Amino acid sequence: MSGDQVTEAVRGCVTTLRAAADRDWTAVRAGSLEWDCHATAVHVADDLLAYAANLAGRARDAYVPFELRLDDGTGNDGLLHVIETTGALLAAAVNTAAPGVRAFHPYPFRSADREGFAAMGVAEVLLHTHDMAQGLGLAYTPPESLAESVLTWLFPHVQPGPEAWPTLLWATGRGELAGRPAVDNWRWHNNLVIPAERLTLTGLRPAAARDLRLGGDGGFTWLGGTPYEGTREAAGFLAKAYEAGVHRPEFGVFTLVRTEDGLAVGGIGFHGTPDPEGRVEIGYDLVPEARGHGYATEALRALTQWALARDDVHTITATVDPDNPASERVLARAGFHRADSEQDQTTREEHSTETGLRLYVYSG
Template sequence: MTYEDRDGSTPRTNDAWADALDRAVRLALATLRSAPSEAEAWEATAGSLEWTCWETTEHLADDLFFYGMQIATPRLPDGTDVPFEMRSRRPGGPVNTVHAHREPGPSGLLTVLEACGAMQVSLTRTTPPSARAHHCFGASDPAGFAAMGIVETLVHTYDIAAGLGIGFTAPDDLCAPVLERLFPQVPSDGAPWPTLLWATGRGELPDRERLEKWRWYGEVRQAA
């Protein structure tokens, strides 16, 4: 049984994937806007990562920016990325193109996240489904990049929320489609959210060891 077979929720069009990504980003924003607004709180470590909550939010915004830009330029030579400059603000920090000004504080940071999410949502809607672009986990289409954006949004919101001392649980109807689309290798008989956390090295499942290394598969696969 696959996740699609179980609930029939896997999106099949760019618009459906854009809607799902938009919902994930809005859920992340609503969760993180409920967190402490003091900038100091965002310097806590984000869950099991080595980055702060601020850095992880910048990284998430950068992911959404990158995915949008990548699929918007499908005529790039195979195996190449849009050549934006990327840098880290400190040794061991995330290497990003997107960095938020510190002066506006967490509210400004979340505005950056909102803008990057909206951009990828829009490009998912407007890029032809036939477009393909490079990703290190497999060349993908607009739907695949949207699925990647959903995974990044859900799991990094989980990380950030843990660091900020607030709870976050992603809905099964957002998790199941991305498991179906990007993680064909994972078990499909459990609850989607715990399975997604396990598949991304953040949780445990009965009778399965915690993953030290993990990946998804972005390649476009033929529908069964």
């Protein structure tokens, strides 16, 4: 996601709505919204400007404290110009922001990166253009690629459908989708980021996971030029979970990004969601060039502490090959201990743990 998608979405919005610029937008309700079309168009421009301001200004705890206001007497043509302008501002803010920069957005984890702000801007434009076009009786279908981008960047919890645009409309309570219940309450999800001492654990989105699975870089610059094979394998599992509709972003995969230079050095994540007893398994790896510096221990501690602070996690497990003493030392330094015989037997029976692997446990 980049500013290019924001520009493309805004262009489609303005082109569509210009066909009804001579009408009174205040007299027409925007689809199923309670707002009229004029108020909805102002809302789109206001959101584009707010996202641009938060990202450019690196807002931390709240929106930058100002609000868009149209000059008295501004007509629909002028309002469309405002949408074009605020869209250009967001596109510029996205395209000039450094990788990894994050700024305030309230949900679900109180921040978003440049790709997240681009995706949110595109979502606002696509969905509210649909609302206004519906109210004004205009035909509107955005490019499928834009709808798919919004889904894979902001709706990781939503199983993709046969077509992206109808799926996005359904996911936001604007349409029906065969075989799925109606949606009356929804939120999009920016990715979770967990800070550590020298690393940032950056939640991997389905779009990035797909790219990694197919041999790409996932949008990261990797120390040594490429991720370790274990990270690609974990990304493949995430992509499959997303496609099956069972992915929970907070229990997915995280890329380990080194704070000092922004280079990705490895991956860490969960093998699934917590079981009914609050037990979840964790795994990790580093590119060879990053080993021996304590990064794995640091990341494991950070993710373990984050997980155990939740109400639905009580025990974290990890398995390691006996021929990998370095990984065992990482687990020990992070506070894990070898499972006793009862824990080992129970885990193997309930979770089909591979024979020959050693089980380590950390309990809150």
